[in-house]
Amino acid sequence: xxxxxxxxxxxxxxxxxxxxxxxxxxxxxxxxxxxxxxxxxxxxxxxxxxxxxxxxxxxxxxxxxxxxxxxxxxxxxxxxxxxxxxxxxxxxxxxxxxxxxxxxxxxxxxxxxxxxxxxxxxxxxxxxxxxxxxxxxxxxxxxxxxxxxxxxxxxxxxxxxxxxxxxxxxxxxxxxxxxxxxxxxxxxxxxxxxxxxxxxxxxxxxxxxxxxxxxxxxxxxxxxxxxxxxxxxxxxxxxxxxxxxxxxxxxxxxxxxxxxxxxxxxxxxxxxxxxxxxxxxxxxxxxxxxxx
Amino acid sequence: xxxxxxxxxxxxxxxxxxxxxxxxxxxxxxxxxxxxxxxxxxxxxxxxxxxxxxxxxxxxxxxxxxxxxxxxxxxxxxxxxxxxxxxxxxxxxxxxxxxxxxxxxxxxxxxxxxxxxxxxxxxxxxxxxxxxxxxxxxxxxxxxxxxxxxxxxxxxxxxxxxxxxxxxxxxxxxxxxxxxxxxxxxxxxxxxxxxxxxxxxxxxxxxxxxxxxxxxxxxxxxxxxxxxxxxxxxxxxxxxxxxxxxxxxxxxxxxxxxxxxxxxxxxxxxxxxxxxxxxxxxxxxxxxxxxxxxxxxxxxxxxxxxxxxxxxxxxxxxxxxxxxxxxxxxxxxxxxxxxxxxxxxxxxxxxxxxxxxxxxxxxxxxxxxxxxxxxxxxxxxxxxxxxxxxxxxxxxxxxxxxxxxxx
Numbered sequence: 001x002x003x004x005x006x007x008x009x010x011x012x013x014x015x016x017x018x019x020x021x022x023x024x025x026x027x028x029x030x031x032x033x034x035x036x037x038x039x040x041x042x043x044x045x046x047x048x049x050x051x052x053x054x055x056x057x058x059x060x061x062x063x064x065x066x067x068x069x070x071x072x073x074x075x076x077x078x079x080x081x082x083x084x085x086x087x088x089x090x091x092x093x094x095x096x097x098x099x100x101x102x103x104x105x106x107x108x109x110x111x112x113x114x115x116x117x118x119x120x121x122x123x124x125x126x127x128x129x130x131x132x133x134x135x136x137x138x139x140x141x142x143x144x145x146x147x148x149x150x151x152x153x154x155x156x157x158x159x160x161x162x163x164x165x166x167x168x169x170x171x172x173x174x175x176x177x178x179x180x181x182x183x184x185x186x187x188x189x190x191x192x193x194x195x196x197x198x199x200x201x202x203x204x205x206x207x208x209x210x211x212x213x214x215x216x217x218x219x220x221x222x223x224x225x226x227x228x229x230x231x232x233x234x235x236x237x238x239x240x241x242x243x244x245x246x247x248x249x250x251x252x253x254x255x256x257x258x259x260x261x262x263x264x265x266x267x268x269x270x271x272x273x274x275x276x277x278x279x280x281x282x283x284x285x286x287x288x289x290x291x292x
Numbered sequence: 293x294x295x296x297x298x299x300x301x302x303x304x305x306x307x308x309x310x311x312x313x314x315x316x317x318x319x320x321x322x323x324x325x326x327x328x329x330x331x332x333x334x335x336x337x338x339x340x341x342x343x344x345x346x347x348x349x350x351x352x353x354x355x356x357x358x359x360x361x362x363x364x365x366x367x368x369x370x371x372x373x374x375x376x377x378x379x380x381x382x383x384x385x386x387x388x389x390x391x392x393x394x395x396x397x398x399x400x401x402x403x404x405x406x407x408x409x410x411x412x413x414x415x416x417x418x419x420x421x422x423x424x425x426x427x428x429x430x431x432x433x434x435x436x437x438x439x440x441x442x443x444x445x446x447x448x449x450x451x452x453x454x455x456x457x458x459x460x461x462x463x464x465x466x467x468x469x470x471x472x473x474x475x476x477x478x479x480x481x482x483x484x485x486x487x488x489x490x491x492x493x494x495x496x497x498x499x500x501x502x503x504x505x506x507x508x509x510x511x512x513x514x515x516x517x518x519x520x521x522x523x524x525x526x527x528x529x530x531x532x533x534x535x536x537x538x539x540x541x542x543x544x545x546x547x548x549x550x551x552x553x554x555x556x557x558x559x560x561x562x563x564x565x566x567x568x569x570x571x572x573x574x575x576x577x578x579x580x581x582x583x584x585x586x587x588x589x590x591x592x593x594x595x596x597x598x599x600x601x602x603x604x605x606x607x608x609x610x611x612x613x614x615x616x617x618x619x620x621x622x623x624x625x626x627x628x629x630x631x632x633x634x635x636x637x638x639x640x641x642x643x644x645x646x647x648x649x650x651x652x653x654x655x656x657x658x659x660x661x662x663x664x665x666x667x668x669x670x671x672x673x674x675x676x677x678x679x680x681x682x683x684x685x686x687x688x689x690x691x692x693x694x695x696x697x698x699x
Contacts, residue, residue, distance in 0.1 A: 002516050005545065009512035016509070107333065115338035116609075117532050119567035126543040126571070137544040210509075211536055211567045215335050219507045219533075247510075254513020260476050260503040262513065 001133055006255045007248065008136055014247020015144030019205060020220055021227040021239040022150060023198030029234025030171045030191035033083055036098040038224060039217020040105035041196050045071050045203025046212035047113060053120045053207070060120055061142070064204035068197050075196025079189050087188075102217070109214035119211035143205035150198065151240040158236065167191055171234060226270045232280025241282065323366040324359075324633050326351075326623075327385040327394035329406055334373025335507070336399050338532070338563075342609050343398040343421045344369075346616030349599050354624045360631055365624065370394075378402035382409035382417075392633040393418060395623060398612065400424030400442075400478040407435050416635040420619030421580075421612060423556075424478040425486070428664040434635050436642055436665040438619035438658065439580065442479065445555050445672050446486035448578045449527050450494060452674055452686060457551055460697045461524060469499045471523035471549075473514055473530075473538065475506035475557075480529040483555050487527055499523050506531040511538055515547050525551040532558035539568040539575075551697070553578060556672070560610050565680060572677040574696065576685075579672055580615040581654045583608065584692055585684040592653035618654040622647075639665075655690055 024038045045067050052063035078101070086097055128135040158164040169177040170187045178184050210216070223246060231242025246266050253265040273280065328347050331340035348367065355364045368389050370381035378397065385391040386409060393416040397403040403422035410417040411432045419427055419437040423445065428437050458465055470491060474480035484501060491498050499521040502514045511534060518526060526549045530538060535558025542548070556579035558564050565572045587593060596617055600608050608614065626645055630637045642660055649657035649669055657669030674686040676695055685695040 002520055006513060006516055009510070009516070009545070013510045013512070110333060110337060115341065117338075117536065117563040117567060119536070119563070121566070121569055126540060128544055128546070130546075133546075135544055135546050140544075209540075211533070211563070213533070214337075219509055223509070250510060251513050254504075255516055258503070259514045259517065260505065262508070263505060 002255065003252075005134055006251045008134060010248035010251030011244060012137065012140040012144050012247070013251060014244035015140070015147040016202070016206065016209075016243075017220075017223055017227050017247050018240045018243025019143060019147040019150065019202040020199065021224040021231070021243050022147075022154060022236055023195040023202070024221075024224045025228045025231070025234060025236065025239040026154070026198070027192055027195035028228060030167055031079070031083065031087075031188050033094055033192075034098065035195075036095065036221070037102035037105060037217075038199065039219075039221030040102050040109075041071060041074070041199045041217075042203050042206070042220055043109060043212060043214065043217040044074070044105065045200045046207050046210070046216065047109065047118075048200075049204050049207040050118050050120055050212055054118075059122065060204050060207040064201060067204045068200040071200030071203070072193045072197035075193040076189055078196065079192035083192065084185065084188070102221075106214050106217070113214065115214060117211040117213045120207050122208050125208050137209075139205075139208040143202075143209070146201065146205055147240065147243070150201065151236055154236045163190070223266070226266055228280075229270060230273050230280055232282040235280065235282045238280055238282030242280070323364045324627070325366050325368050325389070325391055326627075326633065327370055327382075327389070327391040327396075328367045329370040329372055329378065329381055329385065329394050329396035329402070330398055331373050331402060332369070332371040336373065336402075339561075339610060339612050340398045343612040343616045345600070345604060345608075346613035346618075347395060347420065347620045349596065349603065349613070350617045350620035350624060352603075353599065354621075360628050365627070370396075372397065372402045372406065375399075375401040375405040378406040379409055382406035386410060386413045386415045392416065392635055393623075393638060395420055395620060397422055400427060400482070403427050404478065407432060410434055414635060416638055418619075418623055420616045420623075424482045426478060426482070428661075428666040431664045434639065436639065436660060436667075438622050438656075438667045438670065439615055440656075440670040440672055441666060442482040443486040444670070445483050445578050446490055448672055448674060449483075449487050449553055449555070450490040450496065452553070452576075452578075453496065453525060453551075454494060456686065456695060457525060460695075461550060463524065466495050466497070468525060469497055469521070469523045470525045470527060471499050471518050471521050472501045472527045473518060474501070474503055474528065475530055475534055476503040477506065479557070480506070483529045484527075504534070506534045508534060508537070511541050512545060514538070515542050515545050518549075519545065519547045523549055525549065525553065527553050527555070528559070529555045530558045532561055532563055535559050535561075535564050536567045539564075539571045543571055552576060553674075556580065560675075560682065562609060565677065565682075573679070574698075575677050576695070577675045577677070577682065579675060580611040581656075581673055581690070582611045582675055582682050582684060583614070584675075584681055585655070585673070586690045586692055589650045589655040589690045590653055591651065596653050615654055618652050618656065621652070622658055650689075 027035050048067045049060045052058040127138045166182045227242040227246050231238025249266050250262045254262045330344040351365050370385050372378035372381045395418045398421045400422040403419050407417040411434050416434045423442040425441045425443050472484050474484040502517055504514050552575045554577040559577040560579045626641045629641045643662050647658040659669045660667055673684050673690055675682045676685045683693045685691050685693050
């Protein structure tokens with residue numbers, strides 16, 4: 001019974017990780033930027049969600065659409081004024097820029113919102129579906145379903161639409177895509193915008209579950225990187241299943257081994273994947289050559 | 293290009309070290325400098341800042357009343373988000389700012405690291421809030437601590453189980469099953485280990501001990517392990533993030549325990565209550581004195597609350613400010629006697645300093661152990677969340693309400 005409950009809890013947690021990782025993976029696959037500030041965008045999304053709730057009384061699920069829009073625009077601005085100028089610089093520069101952005105955003109949040117943990121209290125926050133002795137938390141289930149839908153929609157968008165094809169083309173061959181008349185800068189803007197918009201969605205889903213504070217992002221972003229590496233860079237389904245696997249691993253190792261060892265276990269997996277299959281489980285073999 | 297860059301760096305480093313060894317004359321004639329080392333940014337910022345406010349208020353009040361022989365006390369702030377920064381900042385305060393006494397520091401890891409630096413340099417480290425026993429266990433010459441350490445928390449847990457819980461649950465001491473869930477930094481580990489030792493010596497059964505990282509995103513595995521152990525009492529040591537998760541996920545996973553005892557940290561905070569609402573009702577929590585307490589045992593608390601509200605525009609967010617305020621007042625009393633910031637004289641004077649229980653704003657007395665510099669006359673109290681308020685319920689001389697067991 002406990003193992004079954006652990007599996008459920010792990011899967012639901014994995015859904016949360018998937019949701020956060022998909023946007024990160026899209027940005028990584030297309031723009032080739034390791035966005036260390038990803039967690040901070042999640043934090044901003046949750047603060048927005050909280051502000052909509054406390055000022056206008058909007059339920060996090062209702063204000064989700066507004067949060068996604070805000071974050072999409074924030075993504076565009078970040079790409080245009082921060083990432084675009086450094087695209088042709090060495091990797092170290094890119095790392096410093098996103099890392100610097102992360103620290104700046106954390107401290108900005110500390111200054112504007114203070115260090116308090118802010119929470120939204122909804123009527124359904126602790127409600128569960130009980131099946132015999134098993135309990136499934138409703139807010140977590142909702143975010144899980146959203147994660148599945150997002151993965152499917154992203155896949156369809158990248159595979160079936162013209163714009164999606166252009167995005168994939170840019171990620172495979174930037175120069176060639178440019179010669180074929182694709183506006184590469186625009187595609188980058190779009191990819192970054194969608195990537196950050198997805199974090200906005202993740203933030204809205206997490207607001208009923210977690211309280212928000214300035215350094216919240218750090219606890220999620222590391223896991224998101226593990227998920228991306230595990231699933232394969234650029235692969236949307238990879239990020240989705242990678243998230244589920246890490247969630248399951250975390251919950252199971254907590255019950256079967258030691259609760260204090262959870263983090264150690266998934267970072268050990270992270271190192272093993274990097275050693276033996278650097279392109280990830282679902283990656284197509286040659287690093288981040290593919291998006292979809 | 294690279295060559296120039298490295299030359300530039302070397303020059304820069306030389307410049308830095310030159311600045312470092314350039315001793316500024318520490319004290320101007322009109323002020324005495326004391327370092328204040330707290331985590332003011334980063335994960336621990338909330339309670340770090342709350343702690344610092346207590347120190348700030350005590351110093352302001354003291355300066356208003358004339359300071360030491362007309363000299364004002366000047367606080368030199370150091371920001372230490374973590375232990376490494378604590379060491380670096382202590383170094384800066386002692387070697388660059390020429391500070392001879394530092395107060396701090398809310399977090400045990402920071403305190404432990406920073407007091408290594410002060411000890412080596414012959415400066416005084418006066419701890420006002422960090423609870424890990426390791427800070428004083430080293431028996432350093434220049435370390436003092438006013439607040440009770442973690443082992444005193446553990447003792448209150450076990451005493452309460454022994455003297456109150458057994459009777460209320462109608463069980464013998466040997467039949468009570470206790471589970472421990474703790475975050476795995478120094479703070480959580482110390483309280484958990486001490487509680488285990490005490491439980492063993494009392495013949496109380498510890499059915500499981502779950503350590504976890506306080507920055508975790510998920511405690512379902514911890515809770516499922518607790519659920520399997522089916523305890524009568526859970527002793528929890530948590531910061532805020534995990535305290536919230538523990539309460540919410542216990543509810544989600546249907547884990548209920550007759551007696552839940554938190555140990556300060558997250559379980560004390562209004563943010564915790566705001567986040568979990570009525571899930572907090574009935575939870576016990578052992579911590580430094582809070583504000584719903586028998587005022588006859590805590591003279592000076594009302595004045596503190598007034599000052600706090602006037603300066604910061606709200607009620608205190610936890611008892612940390614009060615504890616640091618009380619501790620800082622002891623520091624300033626001792627400093628008044630000495631008249632200068634001299635580590636040896638301050639230590640000597642501190643060992644002579646005595647105050648009876650029930651004479652300070654926290655209700656603690658003061659008597660430092662000459663061996664390790666620990667004040668032996670302070671103890672944390674037991675509180676309970678009743679109708680969204682954290683009330684002191686045990687021991688009787690400070691309580692405002694009986695402990696309730698109607699969950």
